[in-house]
Amino acid sequence: MASNKTKADYPGGDKGFSFERGEGGETHQQASDTGALDEAAALTTNQGIRVSDNQNSLKAGTRGPSLLEDFVLREKIFHFDHERIPERIVHARGSAAHGVFTCTDPIPELTRASLFAEEGKQTPVFARFSTVAGGAGSVDTPRDVRGFAVKFYTDEGNWDLVGNNIPVFFIQDAIKFPDLIHSVKMEADRGFPQAASAHDTFWDFISLMPESMHMIMWAMSDRAIPRSLRMIEGFGIHTFRLVNAEGADSFCKFIWKPRLGVQSTCWDEAVKIAGADPDYHRRDLFEAIDMGDFPAWDLFVQVFDEEFAAAQPYDVLDSTKLIPEEVLPPRKVGTMELNRNPDNFFAETEQSAFCPANIVPGIDFSNDPLLQGRLFSYLDTQLKRLGSTNFHQLPINAPKCPMHNFQRDGHMQTMVPKGRANYEPNSLAENGEEGGPREAPATGFTTFPANAERNDPGLKVRERGELFADHYSQARLFYLSQTDNEQAHLASAIVFELSKVLIETVRIRVMSRLRNIDEDLARRVADGLAMDLPPAAPVARERVEMDESPALSIQKNYQPVMQGRKVAILFDEGSDKAAIDTLVAGIKEGGGTPFLVAPKVGPMKVKGGTLSADGQLAGSPSVLFDAVACAIMPDNAKKLAKESAAQAWFMDAYAHCKTIGYCPATKAEILDKLGIEPDAGVVPNAEFLAIAPARHWDREPKLRLLA
Numbered sequence: 236m237a238s239n240k241t242k243a244d245y246p247g248g249d250k251g252f253s254f255e256r257g258e259g260g261e262t263h264q265q266a267s268d269t270g271a272l273d274e275a276a277a278l279t280t281n282q283g284i285r286v287s288d289n290q291n292s293l294k295a296g297t298r299g300p301s302l303l304e305d306f307v308l309r310e311k312i313f314h315f316d317h318e319r320i321p322e323r324i325v326h327a328r329g330s331a332a333h334g335v336f337t338c339t340d341p342i343p344e345l346t347r348a349s350l351f352a353e354e355g356k357q358t359p360v361f362a363r364f365s366t367v368a369g370g371a372g373s374v375d376t377p378r379d380v381r382g383f384a385v386k387f388y389t390d391e392g393n394w395d396l397v398g399n400n401i402p403v404f405f406i407q408d409a410i411k412f413p414d415l416i417h418s419v420k421m422e423a424d425r426g427f428p429q430a431a432s433a434h435d436t437f438w439d440f441i442s443l444m445p446e447s448m449h450m451i452m453w454a455m456s457d458r459a460i461p462r463s464l465r466m467i468e469g470f471g472i473h474t475f476r477l478v479n480a481e482g483a484d485s486f487c488k489f490i491w492k493p494r495l496g497v498q499s500t501c502w503d504e505a506v507k508i509a510g511a512d513p514d515y516h517r518r519d520l521f522e523a524i525d526m527g528d529f530p531a532w533d534l535f536v537q538v539f540d541e542e543f544a545a546a547q548p549y550d551v552l553d554s555t556k557l558i559p560e561e562v563l564p565p566r567k568v569g570t571m572e573l574n575r576n577p578d579n580f581f582a583e584t585e586q587s588a589f590c591p592a593n594i595v596p597g598i599d600f601s602n603d604p605l606l607q608g609r610l611f612s613y614l615d616t617q618l619k620r621l622g623s624t625n626f627h628q629l630p631i632n633a634p635k636c637p638m639h640n641f642q643r644d645g646h647m648q649t650m651v652p653k654g655r656a657n658y659e660p661n662s663l664a665e666n667g668e669e670g671g672p673r674e675a676p677a678t679g680f681t682t683f684p685a686n687a688e689r690n691d692p693g694l695k696v697r698e699r700g701e702l703f704a705d706h707y708s709q710a711r712l713f714y715l716s717q718t719d720n721e722q723a724h725l726a727s728a729i730v731f732e733l734s735k736v737l738i739e740t741v742r743i744r745v746m747s748r749l750r751n752i753d754e755d756l757a758r759r760v761a762d763g764l765a766m767d768l769p770p771a772a773p774v775a776r777e778r779v780e781m782d783e784s785p786a787l788s789i790q791k792n793y794q795p796v797m798q799g800r801k802v803a804i805l806f807d808e809g810s811d812k813a814a815i816d817t818l819v820a821g822i823k824e825g826g827g828t829p830f831l832v833a834p835k836v837g838p839m840k841v842k843g844g845t846l847s848a849d850g851q852l853a854g855s856p857s858v859l860f861d862a863v864a865c866a867i868m869p870d871n872a873k874k875l876a877k878e879s880a881a882q883a884w885f886m887d888a889y890a891h892c893k894t895i896g897y898c899p900a901t902k903a904e905i906l907d908k909l910g911i912e913p914d915a916g917v918v919p920n921a922e923f924l925a926i927a928p929a930r931h932w933d934r935e936p937k938l939r940l941l942a
């Protein structure tokens with residue numbers, strides 16, 4: 236049977252080939268290729284053979300069997316069959332962008348790393364954000380930690396800062412990582428739940444690992460349901476070491492702070508976003524960069540010495556502990572701006588390979604046992620995923636500075652070294668031949684010589700430092716540093732998660748640990764589950780009281796700015812264009828993105844002209860926006876009041892504590908009937924712009940029974 240496609244149906248069909256419809260509806264493909272087709276336009280096989288027909292396989296007669304000799308078909312299907320590579324075992328779901336890091340406050344006295352050497356020095360970067368537990372096709376908004384990995388292509392080699400949006404981790408020693416990940420991933424027998432920690436095996440493991448309690452506070456807080464990847468902090472977590480040109484060292488923690496401020500969703504909102512737009516974060520990042528609204532983060536360092544470390548009530552080599560910013564103020568060193576989307580998702584985002592062991596002269600590791608295990612793990616995983624020891628040659632992974640050594644061959648070698656010198660030392664140069672690269676003792680990377688702590692006899696042991704045994708002090712610090720509303724969100728999140736745990740002893744064990752963090756928290760969780768509080772679990776080391784750290788709270792630091800926010804305006808036929816134009820102009824002026832929503836997307840007649848919506852009402856629920864306003868005529872408002880998508884639009888915005896700007900008809904016909912009462916955040920359109928990006932959390936107790 237002949238194809239019935241026409242030229243226009245084929246991409247590139249206008250670039251030299253024409254597809255003509257024959258008599259009686261038959262089509263045959265006719266090449267207008269007279270040999271002059273330029274190289275870019277001609278479709279070829281991987282061997283460079285021009286393909287004359289990409290629509291029909293080779294057959295023995297029009298209705299006959301396909302022929303084995305069809306190398307065009309065979310090659311195409313063969314390649315397709317192998318398109319997928321193993322996804323990352325963790326952090327499989329990710330989104331990334333290119334950008335640049337600019338040093339704003341040089342620190343040559345602390346590190347000889349070239350990227351921090353001079354004010355204004357620019358270093359290209361590639362940043363990939365990810366969830367941890369879900370597979371590559373899972374939704375963007377589960378309750379989960381977000382990976383925050385940055386590859387700096389410095390002029391002295393690649394440095395990968397592979398962190399998360401939470402400054403601590405679940406475990407203290409890398410030997411527990413496979414157990415942690417097995418427990419949180421979908422359960423082994425049933426294959427669910429995906430991308431969710433609310434299940435038996437995760438909480439079973441956690442309840443048996445008291446060291447995870449601090450991280451659990453963060454993971455159950457709103458940090459784990461961010462509003463946008465552009466609005467998350469990033470942390471290198473481990474203590475690293477900085478080394479200056481004289482060889483003097485200091486300890487250091489790295490922190491990224493988003494220019495747009497930290498902002499999160501609430502749980503009901505995150506769940507609904509997952510349905511409305513499973514690619515919510517990926518789309519948000521892509522669109523912001525695409526429209527030139529480049530997300531930016533400032534990079535800070537917390538620098539300290541052994542003396543400071545020894546004076547803290549926790550061990551700085553323990554990744555379940557942080558250094559409060561109030562105790563050691565972070566110092567800004569530069570800014571990262573992400574300004575270019577990848578050209579190809581697979582070639583760049585998927586094939587990007589990060590490794591905490593990639594460091595440059597001037598940066599070094601500490602003895603953190605979690606970090607030490609990571610240094611081993613990542614190379615292995617890249618070999619498994621990318622299939623070759625030459626994965627560093629892929630453009631996204633290759634350094635942008637000169638790279639040469641005597642490593643040779645291997646799968647998919649793309650470099651073609653010349654000459655005989657594939658070993659070192661060699662004297663071939665004396666023979667007039669190419670001798671190859673040589674060691675660089677003065678400028679090359681040298682490991683900082685310090686080993687373990689000064690008085691450590693260095694015996695081989697399977698033990699942890701003494702202070703590692705304090706599992707609760709910082710969990711308490713985090714909980715007490717939150718606002719009342721944030722504490723309520725946190726307690727409610729634990730109730731939700733434990734309500735999905737079917738093994739009762741696990742719930743009980745978790746509550747017994749919570750008592751060691753805060754009695755009030757434990758009581759709220761027990762009440763939320765309608766269970767009795769068990770006795771507190773035994774502790775390995777007594778808690779120390781730490782001063783609250785307001786820096787740990789999102790709400791205490793929230794700056795309601797329009798910049799980077801997406802604001803929806805609902806309209807319908809006959810709406811007043813002037814009112815809409817005013818809102819649009821105000822949103823744009825503040826640096827936000829207006830988004831018009833209407834029951835239909837085509838051009839609609841409105842008072843003062845025509846308007847086309849950016850999105851249809853049912854496909855653009857208010858969960859996708861930071862604030863909503865409306866301009867609707869009375870008759871249309873009456874009609875919309877009966878439309879469940881419109882009701883949900885306003886009810887959700889209200890329940891998620893967003894600002895709602897209303898026109899008189901919407902108030903009378905929709906808001907009043909839904910029981911949405913004016914408050915500090917439900918205001919006439921004229922007052923909307925001034926407060927649009929704020930969240931009105933004090934509304935929440937009226938709407939939701941929080942734990």
Ligand code: HDD
Nearest residue numbers: 323325326363382383384398399404409412472612613616
């Ligand atoms: Fe890891 C990926 C962050 C502990 C083993 N990790 C991975 C990614 C991030 C982190 C952001 C994704 C990078 C990307 O976008 O491609 N991992 C962390 C942090 C940790 C941590 C912040 C604790 C502080 N990880 C950790 C341990 C181990 C691993 C203890 C193993 C011993 N991580 C891996 C891995 C991954 C990975 C299996 C999967 C894909 C990859 O490396 O490239 O090797």
